[in-house]
Amino acid sequence: MQDVILEVNDLVTEFDTDEGRVRALDGVSFSINAGETVGIVGESGCGKSVTAQSIMRLLPQPMGQIVGGTIRFRGQDLAALSLEDMRRIRGARIGMVFQEPMTALNPVHTIGRQLSEVILLHKKISKQDALKKAVAILDRVGIPSPDIRMGEYPHQLSGGMRQRVVIAMALACEPDLLIADEPTTALDVTIQAQILELIQELQRDMGMAVMLITHDLGVIAETCQKVVVMYAGRVAERGSVYDIFDCPTHPYTRGLLASIPRLDTPAKSTLTIIPGMVPGLRDLPAGCRFENRCPHAEAMCRTTLPEEERVTDQHGVACLRWQQLPPAQLGGAS
Amino acid sequence: MNPLLEVNDLKMHFPVREGLFLRASKFNRAVDGVSLQVAPGETLGLVGESGCGKSTLGRCITRLYQPTAGEIKFRGQDISRMKNRDLLPLRRDIQMIFQDPLESLNARHTVGEILEEPLIIHKLGNRQERQKRVAELLNLVGLPARSMTRYPFEFSGGQRQRIGIARAIALKPSLIVCDEPVSALDVSIQSQILNLLVELQQELDLAYLFIAHDLAVVKHISDRIAIMYLGRIVESGPGEAVYREPQHPYTQSLISAIPVPDPHQKSQRILLKGDVPSPIDPPSGCRFHTRCPRATAICQEKEPVLTGQPSTAGLIAACHHPGPA
Numbered sequence: 110m111q112d113v114i115l116e117v118n119d120l121v122t123e124f125d126t127d128e129g130r131v132r133a134l135d136g137v138s139f140s141i142n143a144g145e146t147v148g149i150v151g152e153s154g155c156g157k158s159v160t161a162q163s164i165m166r167l168l169p170q171p172m173g174q175i176v177g178g179t180i181r182f183r184g185q186d187l188a189a190l191s192l193e194d195m196r197r198i199r200g201a202r203i204g205m206v207f208q209e210p211m212t213a214l215n216p217v218h219t220i221g222r223q224l225s226e227v228i229l230l231h232k233k234i235s236k237q238d239a240l241k242k243a244v245a246i247l248d249r250v251g252i253p254s255p256d257i258r259m260g261e262y263p264h265q266l267s268g269g270m271r272q273r274v275v276i277a278m279a280l281a282c283e284p285d286l287l288i289a290d291e292p293t294t295a296l297d298v299t300i301q302a303q304i305l306e307l308i309q310e311l312q313r314d315m316g317m318a319v320m321l322i323t324h325d326l327g328v329i330a331e332t333c334q335k336v337v338v339m340y341a342g343r344v345a346e347r348g349s350v351y352d353i354f355d356c357p358t359h360p361y362t363r364g365l366l367a368s369i370p371r372l373d374t375p376a377k378s379t380l381t382i383i384p385g386m387v388p389g390l391r392d393l394p395a396g397c398r399f400e401n402r403c404p405h406a407e408a409m410c411r412t413t414l415p416e417e418e419r420v421t422d423q424h425g426v427a428c429l430r431w432q433q434l435p436p437a438q439l440g441g442a443s
Numbered sequence: 444m445n446p447l448l449e450v451n452d453l454k455m456h457f458p459v460r461e462g463l464f465l466r467a468s469k470f471n472r473a474v475d476g477v478s479l480q481v482a483p484g485e486t487l488g489l490v491g492e493s494g495c496g497k498s499t500l501g502r503c504i505t506r507l508y509q510p511t512a513g514e515i516k517f518r519g520q521d522i523s524r525m526k527n528r529d530l531l532p533l534r535r536d537i538q539m540i541f542q543d544p545l546e547s548l549n550a551r552h553t554v555g556e557i558l559e560e561p562l563i564i565h566k567l568g569n570r571q572e573r574q575k576r577v578a579e580l581l582n583l584v585g586l587p588a589r590s591m592t593r594y595p596f597e598f599s600g601g602q603r604q605r606i607g608i609a610r611a612i613a614l615k616p617s618l619i620v621c622d623e624p625v626s627a628l629d630v631s632i633q634s635q636i637l638n639l640l641v642e643l644q645q646e647l648d649l650a651y652l653f654i655a656h657d658l659a660v661v662k663h664i665s666d667r668i669a670i671m672y673l674g675r676i677v678e679s680g681p682g683e684a685v686y687r688e689p690q691h692p693y694t695q696s697l698i699s700a701i702p703v704p705d706p707h708q709k710s711q712r713i714l715l716k717g718d719v720p721s722p723i724d725p726p727s728g729c730r731f732h733t734r735c736p737r738a739t740a741i742c743q744e745k746e747p748v749l750t751g752q753p754s755t756a757g758l759i760a761a762c763h764h765p766g767p768a
Binding site (some may be wrong): 152153251267268269270297298299300301302303305306324325326327328329330331332350351354355363366368369370371372374376377378379380381382383384386 | 492493542599601629630631632633634635637638641656658659660662663664665666682683684696697698699700701702703705706707708709712714715718719743
C-alpha cells in the first residue's frame with residue numbers, strides 16, 4: 110500500500126461574483142502519494158489554480174468558499190481546519206511556488222530576512238541558526254555566493270534566480286508536499302530546464318511529493334508520474350503519465366495532445382484544432398461540459414453529466430461514450 | 444528571387460541615462476549587427492530568449508524605432524532613415540501583429556471602427572466600400588459579421604487575436620511582423636490561430652517575420668529559422684536543418700531544453716550555466732562564451748562571423764567550434 114500524502118475528494122469550490130454565485134470546482138478528486146509528482150493540466154479557467162488555492166486555503170476572501178468535499182492531508186481534513194491550524198501547516202508542511210516570483214517576494218526586505226523569517230516562524234531555533242540554515246538552502250538551490258545574496262533585494266536578481274529563492278523559501282521547512290503553480294511559465298526555456306531539474310533533484314533528495322500545475326504538456330511528460338486533466342472545473346481524465354500520453358481516452362485530452370505543434374511534424378501542416386472555446390462558468394451546460402466542442406458528442410451528452418469511470422485500475426475518465434470512441438489517433442509522436 | 448526584405452548590419456542601441464544630469468554614458472546594445480533576408484511569401488522565424496533583441500529587431504523593421512545604424516531594404520529601397528511622412532505609403536505594405544491583442548486594440552472603439560481606421564488613414568474607398576471590406580476581413584479571419592458593432596473586451600483572447608490579424612491584413616500588406624502572436628493563448632486556441640496564419644499566407648501571398656520564444660511553434664510555421672543571442676544572430680538556415688542538425692552550441696542547448704510531450708522520450712538536456720549576460724556590457728569575443736561548454740581562448744578574443752556549414756546548404760553559424768552536439 111502506498112503512502113498517500115494528499116487525497117482530494119469531491120471538492121466543490123464556489124465564488125461570489127457580481128453576477129451571482131459560480132462553481133469554479135465541481136467535484137474534483139485525485140490523490141498524491143509520497144515522493145510522487147502529479148501534474149494538473151488544463152487551459153485557463155479550468156480550475157487548476159483554484160484547486161491549489163483550495164488546498165492551501167488561500168482562496169480570495171470573502172468571495173471564494175469551499176462548499177463541499179474533503180482535502181485529506183496525511184489524514185487530516187484541511188477543508189475543516191481552523192485558520193490558525195492551517196497557518197501552521199502552510200509553509201511548514203506544504204510549500205508553495207507561484208508563477209511570478211516577483212509577486213511572491215517582498216521587494217523591501219532582503220532575501221536573507223525573508224528566508225529566515227519562514228524558518229523562524231515554523232521552527233524553534235535561534236535567529237543565528239536560522240540565518241545559517243537560510244544560507245545553506247540558498248546554496249542547495251544553486252545560487253552562487255549565497256552569503257552575499259542574503260543581503261540583496263529581489264530586484265537585484267534575475268528571473269531564474271528569483272524563482273530559485275522562492276523555491277528555497279518553499280523548501281526551507283522541508284515540507285511533505287510542494288505545490289508549484291506554473292513555476293516556469295514566466296521563464297525562458299533554458300532557465301525552465303534548470304528549474305525543473307532542480308525541483309526533481311530536490312524531490313529525490315528530500316522525498317517530498319510535488320503537485321505541479323501547468324498548461325505545458327511537455328513539462329508534464331518530462332516531470333510527472335501521474336496526470337490530472339481538468340476541464341471547466343471538473344476532472345476530465347486522470348491516470349499515469351503513460352495512460353494519458355499513450356492511450357488518451359477523453360476526447361478533450363486527445364484534442365489537447367493533437368493540437369500542440371511538435372518539432373517533428375512537417376512545417377505548415379494543418380494542426381488539429383479543438384473548435385470553439387471553453388464555456389463560461391456562468392452558463393455551464395447541464396450535461397458534459399465538453400459537449401459543445403466534442404467531435405463525438407451525442408444527444409445524451411447534452412443532458413447527462415458524466416461521472417468518472419475506470420478504464421483501468423489507475424486510469425479514470427469522465428466521458429459517457431468512452432467505450433464507443435475510435436482508438437486515439439496520436440499526433441506526430443514517434 | 445529578389446528578397447522582399449533585406450537587413451544589413453542593423454544596430455539599435457538605446458542610451459542608458461544615469462546620474463544627476465541623465466547623461467547617456469552607456470548603451471543597451473539590443474540589436475548589434477544583424478543581417479537577414481525575407482523572400483516574398485516566405486516565413487522567417489526569429490527565436491531567442493527574453494532580452495536577445497528579437498522584438499527590438501521587429502520594431503526596427505516596421506520602423507516603430509529609428510535604428511542606430513545599418514540598412515533595412517524593403518523592395519530594394521533603404522527605409523532605415525526615412526522620415527515619417529515618406530513612410531506612410533510604405534506602412535500599407537509592412538504590418539504588425541502584437542502579442543497582447545487587448546493592449547494593441549483601442550478599447551473605446553468598436554471592432555468595425557478598429558478595422559476601418561487603416562482604410563480611412565490610407566484614403567481607401569468610400570464609407571460603403573469600407574464597410575464591405577470590414578465585413579470581408581472579419582470573414583477572412585473567421586469572425587461573424589455582427590462582431591463589427593462590438594467592443595474588444597467582449598471577445599476571448601483567441602478572437603481578439605483574430606481581430607488583430609484582420610487589422611494587419613486590412614491594407615493587403617506583403618510583409619507582416621508577428622511578435623509573439625500566440626504566446627498568450629491556450630494550446631487549443633493557439634493551434635486555431637497558427638492554422639489561420641498559414642491559410643492567410645497561402646491565400647494572400649504574405650511574407651512573415653515570425654518572432655517567438657517557443658521553438659516548436661516557430662518550427663511549425665517557418666520556412667527558415669534564425670536564432671538570436673544577445674543582439675546577434677548565432678545560427679540560421681532552413682527550419683528542418685536548424686532543428687535536426689544545428690551546429691551552434693547555443694542552438695543545441697535551446698533545442699535540448701524544450702520539454703517533449705512524450706513520456707517515453709526523456710530528453711538529454713544540455714544545461715547551460717547561469718543567465719544571459721546584460722546587453723549593456725556584452726562579453727568580449729563570442730557573446731556566448733561565458734555559458735558555452737565548448738569555449739576556448741579564441742572565443743574570448745575574437746568575435747565569430749556567420750559562416751556556411753558543410754552539413755547543409757544554407758545553414759550558417761557564428762561559432763569558432765561549430766559541429767554536432
